[in-house]
Amino acid sequence: MGLQGWRNVLALKTSKNNNRAAWQRAFPVPLSHSQITRLYSRFHSLDKGENGALSREDFQRIPELAINPLGDRIINAFFPEGEDQANFRGFMRTLAHFRPVEDNEKNKDLTSGEPLNSRTNKLLFAFRLYDLDRDDKISRDELLQVLRMMVGVNISDEQLGSIADRTIQEADTNGDMCISFSEFIKVLEKVDVEQKMSIRFLH
Amino acid sequence: QEGLDIIILICMLLGISFTVWFTLLLVFIIVPAIFGVSFGIRRLYMKSLIKLFEWATLRMERGAKEKNHHYHQHHIFTIIITLRGGAEPEFDMSDIFYFCRRGVESIVDDEVTKRFTAEELESWNLLTRSNYNFHHISTRLTALWGVGVLIRYGFLLPLRVTLAFTGVGLLVVLTSIVGLFPNGRMKNYLSDKVHLMCYRICVRALTAIITYHDSENKPKNGGICVANHTSPIDVIILASDGCYAMVGQVHGGLMGVIQRAMVKACPHIWFERSEVKDRHLVAKRLSDHVADKSKLPILIFPEGTCINNTSVMMFKKGSFEIGCTVYPVAIKYDPRFGDAFWNSSKFGMVNYLLHMMSSWAIVCSVWYLPPMSRMEGEDAVQFANRVKAAIARKGGLADLLWDGGLKRGKVKEVFKEEQQKLYSKVLVGSSEDGSSS
Numbered sequence: 001m002g003l004q005g006w007r008n009v010l011a012l013k014t015s016k017n018n019n020r021a022a023w024q025r026a027f028p029v030p031l032s033h034s035q036i037t038r039l040y041s042r043f044h045s046l047d048k049g050e051n052g053a054l055s056r057e058d059f060q061r062i063p064e065l066a067i068n069p070l071g072d073r074i075i076n077a078f079f080p081e082g083e084d085q086a087n088f089r090g091f092m093r094t095l096a097h098f099r100p101v102e103d104n105e106k107n108k109d110l111t112s113g114e115p116l117n118s119r120t121n122k123l124l125f126a127f128r129l130y131d132l133d134r135d136d137k138i139s140r141d142e143l144l145q146v147l148r149m150m151v152g153v154n155i156s157d158e159q160l161g162s163i164a165d166r167t168i169q170e171a172d173t174n175g176d177m178c179i180s181f182s183e184f185i186k187v188l189e190k191v192d193v194e195q196k197m198s199i200r201f202l203h
Numbered sequence: 204q205e206g207l208d209i210i211i212l213i214c215m216l217l218g219i220s221f222t223v224w225f226t227l228l229l230v231f232i233i234v235p236a237i238f239g240v241s242f243g244i245r246r247l248y249m250k251s252l253i254k255l256f257e258w259a260t261l262r263m264e265r266g267a268k269e270k271n272h273h274y275h276q277h278h279i280f281t282i283i284i285t286l287r288g289g290a291e292p293e294f295d296m297s298d299i300f301y302f303c304r305r306g307v308e309s310i311v312d313d314e315v316t317k318r319f320t321a322e323e324l325e326s327w328n329l330l331t332r333s334n335y336n337f338h339h340i341s342t343r344l345t346a347l348w349g350v351g352v353l354i355r356y357g358f359l360l361p362l363r364v365t366l367a368f369t370g371v372g373l374l375v376v377l378t379s380i381v382g383l384f385p386n387g388r389m390k391n392y393l394s395d396k397v398h399l400m401c402y403r404i405c406v407r408a409l410t411a412i413i414t415y416h417d418s419e420n421k422p423k424n425g426g427i428c429v430a431n432h433t434s435p436i437d438v439i440i441l442a443s444d445g446c447y448a449m450v451g452q453v454h455g456g457l458m459g460v461i462q463r464a465m466v467k468a469c470p471h472i473w474f475e476r477s478e479v480k481d482r483h484l485v486a487k488r489l490s491d492h493v494a495d496k497s498k499l500p501i502l503i504f505p506e507g508t509c510i511n512n513t514s515v516m517m518f519k520k521g522s523f524e525i526g527c528t529v530y531p532v533a534i535k536y537d538p539r540f541g542d543a544f545w546n547s548s549k550f551g552m553v554n555y556l557l558h559m560m561s562s563w564a565i566v567c568s569v570w571y572l573p574p575m576s577r578m579e580g581e582d583a584v585q586f587a588n589r590v591k592a593a594i595a596r597k598g599g600l601a602d603l604l605w606d607g608g609l610k611r612g613k614v615k616e617v618f619k620e621e622q623q624k625l626y627s628k629v630l631v632g633s634s635e636d637g638s639s640s
Contacts, residue, residue: 042311064309067618069626070299074306098307126299147294150302152623155631163294163630171296188297196300199308 039095043088053085054078069150073129081134097125100198120185122197127184137178140164232366236403245412245564249540252563255347256539294630355561363408363560370404375464377401382467391497394468395446402443411565413440420571421445422500422530425493427522430532431594432504434545435552436559437534440567447502448472448492452479470498486524493527500530505587518587528574531590533598537566570597 046058059075060066068074078086078094086094099117114121130138130146143164151160171179171187179187235241377397384390406413421444422428428447430437441447449471453462462473472492478484492498505518523529536543540563545555559565572593577586594600 039311059310062309062313063618064313065306067622068302068306068309069619069623070302071306071619074303074310095307095311098304126297126303129299129303130296146299150298150623151627151630152620154624154627159631167294167296184296191297191300193297193300196297197304199304199311 036092039092040088043091053087054091055084055086069152070129070146073146073149077125077128097121098197098199100200101194117198119193122193123185123188124181126193126197127181130179137176137180138184139178140168143167143179228362228365232407233369233404236407237400239399239403245407245410248410249412249564249566252540298626298629355563359410360557360561363410366404366408367560370401370408371461373404374398374401375461378464378468382464391469397468398446398465399443402439405439406443409436409439409559409565410563411436411440411567413444413566414568415444416568416570418444418571420530420573422447422532422571422574423528424498424500425496426500426528426530426574427489427493427525428500428502428530428532429505429518429522429590429594430502430534431598431600432506433534433536434543434555434559436543436565437504438502440534440569441502441532444569446499448499450474450489450501450503452476472501482521486521489522490525490527493525505591518591520583520587523577523587523590524583526577528576529586529590530574531572531594533570533572533594533600535568535570535598535600537568540564540566543567568598572597 043054046061047054048058048061049055056075056079059078060071065071065074078090080090093116096116101117101119127138128134130142132142132145144160147160147164155163168177168179171183173183173186174180231242231244374397377400378394381390381393381397384393428441430441438449442449446469448469449465451462451471451473453459453473453475462471465471466473470492472488474485474488489501492501501522503522505522542562543559543565550558575586575590575593577583581589
């Protein structure tokens with residue numbers, strides 16, 4: 001890691017003893033100090049070009065991600081609309097969705113609005129994995145494409161088509177043959193989203 | 204007049220100190236290397252260093268860090284951890300959560316990319332290159348570190364460089380001389396002695412403190428010696444305790460000179476660049492060599508690249524197809540004294556050697572494992588994995604199925620296809636009737 005990189009890490013560490021509010025303003029995500037340092041270290045080790053931002057290739061260099069059938073969709077979630085570079089803030093924001101929801105966190109008010117790792121925001125993250133064109137609806141076509149990514153060549157088109165049709169039928173309540181976000185939430189209301197979409201950041 | 208006197212005085216002092224220096228070097232280092240004895244100076248040095256590091260670590264007040272040494276078996280990565288309990292197979296929109304979570308987990312931390320960077324230490328060994336959290340703790344510690352720098356760069360480094368040049372120079376000259384002898388027992392005997400002597404000098408040039416275990420299992424003629432690979436120094440470490448036939452590509456420059464000299468004294472296997480691609484040619488030359496019982500055992504590193512010594516990666520099957528006895532060897536470095544791992548994408552060879560020679564010492568353990576042969580009904584890949592598991596277990600390294608080639612290349616498509624196949628089974632069930640509801 002370059003000298004500037006370590007200066008940043010050092011600044012993060014010392015700011016713990018300084019103005020906590022100022023620090024939280026700079027990083028408005030519900031992550032602890034040591035978690036942020038750890039993620040910065042990881043961000044830097046992925047950033048092979050050492051230019052302070054990650055490209056899609058940097059992500060694809062992780063073998064476990066490269067063999068994940070939805071790897072490309074997940075990588076896409078880190079890049080804002082139309083951009084090719086993910087900076088550290090964006091990296092942290094996206095990862096913050098996966099922080100476990102602890103009970104004592106629910107009432108802490110860091111910034112106005114819901115914390116990134118709320119149940120709704122976790123569901124929104126998953127919804128966006130399906131919603132390829134970002135029009136806030138999952139069409140039959142989009143569902144088919146994502147299903148195709150997940151199963152590869154092992155299931156025939158007809159079978160996949162009927163799976164998609166059935167899924168939309170069950171979820172669609174307003175008859176527009178698409179799944180909107182509220183319909184998506186309804187379908188998954190019994191699923192333990194908090195547990196399934198959370199990861200431990202530090203072992 | 205006075206100026207001239209002073210100059211003469213200085214020259215005399217330099218001359219005397221140089222002579223003293225060289226005599227000490229000769230007596231304490233080179234002569235023992237020739238005869239293979241040791242005064243135990245290096246071990247004493249190692250013990251004092253350990254005490255020093257323990258003190259330094261206490262001062263550092265490091266909090267609990269994650270343990271870096273895993274002794275687990277890593278199975279082929281599966282995304283689907285739990286199937287929906289017993290229910291009939293069908294698609295659920297929540298299935299995407301499994302993929303999503305595994306994907307993000309691997310972004311935060313994954314098993315593979317961290318094997319290609321140097322291991323993180325639990326204590327600090329007064330080398331800033333291994334301390335990622337270095338900042339000013341106390342004046343005493345910084346002063347100690349400063350003294351350390353002076354000792355390492357001012358005293359140890361020149362000493363080691365001198366020894367390295369001596370060792371390599373002697374190797375080239377003496378092997379060329381031995382090459383003039385007619386083939387026979389005398390030549391083999393001399394060649395062994397010469398090789399051992401020069402490698403021992405090189406070992407001292409690195410201040411390598413090596414502990415050999417189970418020497419009764421040392422490789423014998425007509426076999427292949429297989430070891431895990433962390434750095435080019437592995438060769439020196441193994442070759443200073445036994446005589447091997449080396450395998451490698453023909454290089455130009457200094458390496459080329461050394462290679463040509465070595466092959467005069469005893470038959471090593473050097474391949475031209477073009478020949479390396481031809482697998483049959485390679486296999487044939489290796490088989491011919493092991494078939495001749497008068498030739499030395501071949502030394503091979505099947506991982507194909509340097510790994511950071513916390514794990515053993517996939518062994519390439521080529522050397523396991525030859526059908527002779529395999530003598531596995533496990534090499535484990537102690538990272539407290541100096542990191543031997545060569546990150547070839549970050550540092551060039553010269554830079555790396557400089558790092559090595561300005562560390563405190565290289566401390567490692569070598570275990571000779573009992574010989575293994577391919578069993579009935581086992582193919583080369585299974586045999587390779589069996590050997591790999593034995594090496595990983597003995598050396599206390601993680602046994603990974605990932606390919607060391609991932610350091611540079613992309614992972615093969617086929618692994619992704621396997622994941623897709625697994626998920627398809629979840630969707631349509633493993634029975635072949637395939638009708639969905």
